[in-house]
Amino acid sequence: MRQKVMIPKEVDNIIFRPIGIIHSPYKTKEETPCQGYRSHEEGEVEVFEEFEEGLADLDGFSHIILLYLFHKSDSYSLKVKPFLDDSLRGLFATRHPRRPNPIGLSVVKLLSRRKNILRIAETDILDGTPLLDIKPYIPQFDQREKVEVGWLEGKRINFPERSCRH
């Protein structure tokens, strides 16, 4: 069955609705790690039951991309001081959560699925985060070689496991 989504013709306001909720051990911004790839904590993605059918075949993927709302970020600045730097940087050259459209993106490990519940690891997401989309992580699409990382070049990207949220 085809279901409607809400995109106004003039594409001015775009209206999204959560398709689920992400549960994690991180109850506050302060205890949430910067990036999940060093985290050993597990979490759960609760996809609302009306979308469960869309999770078929996801089980075979070891990693998935979660797109979600940074729901605690209700404002933004175009220059920010990132965790790894003392200089002000352009917002779009950082992964700072306070953005004009506060969409978070995390690659997480998919441990298992039971009905509408996904068990995940390597998560850096705040408990109670509204889920917007799930995509399979596909190296051919999502990985690039010979990558340069601008102001991050030469910095040791070695986050503490906790507490570097803004």
Added chain:
Amino acid sequence: MRQKVMIPKEVDNIIFRPIGIIHSPYKTKEETPCQGYRSHEEGEVEVFEEFEEGLADLDGFSHIILLYLFHKSDSYSLKVKPFLDDSLRGLFATRHPRRPNPIGLSVVKLLSRRKNILRIAETDILDGTPLLDIKPYIPQFDQREKVEVGWLEGKRINFPERSCRH
């Protein structure tokens, strides 16, 4: 200066607004490639001038992640037949553009920036697509090893350069 974003307290409807427009040689869905990593066409990201300041420091990154609206996708099904397969698959186990929240994600090559205009390559994005966010592509965050790709396993992911849109 801090600017407000619109997240209603109850996080039911989420309202986003485009921060720019993506220009590409692909004028119709039919001529747009499935995935950009095999495309040699170039395109331009026009970020609206009010956000130009946020592009500072982006130049040093060789690759960026674009999040955008699949603005031609106004409905969805929870089971879809992906381009690479003859079976119906769960929507969230595919990169199909028709989704409950039709957010597109592409890793593209950043060639240059001039003021609010980014010149990009390896693009698979339809001309006129509304831009939602730009993030720097950072291998430590965005790449994973030992990846399994479920129903795609063993399939030769070898898209034609054009025409596999839905």
